[in-house]
Amino acid sequence: MSNTAAKYTQEQLDIALLKNTNEGILRTLSRIEVEIKSHFHWTMGLILGLYTIGIGALVSALGKAYGVF
Numbered sequence: 892m893s894n895t896a897a898k899y900t901q902e903q904l905d906i907a908l909l910k911n912t913n914e915g916i917l918r919t920l921s922r923i924e925v926e927i928k929s930h931f932h933w934t935m936g937l938i939l940g941l942y943t944i945g946i947g948a949l950v951s952a953l954g955k956a957y958g959v960f
Contacts, residue, residue, distance in 0.1 A: 899907075954960040 951960070
C-alpha cells in the first residue's frame, strides 16, 4: 500500500466547511427576508385599517357624547 499525501489540508477543509455553513445561513436569511417583505403589505394594511376603525369609533363616541350626532 502506498502512502499518498492528502489532497487537502485540515485548514482548507475547515475553511470550506465554514464557507458552506455561512452560505447556508445567508440563503436562509435571504429566504426569510423575502417572506417578511411579502407579508409587510398585508400587515401594514391591517394596522392602518384597524387604526381607521378605531379613530372612527372614537369620533363617533365623542360625537354622541357631545350631542353632535
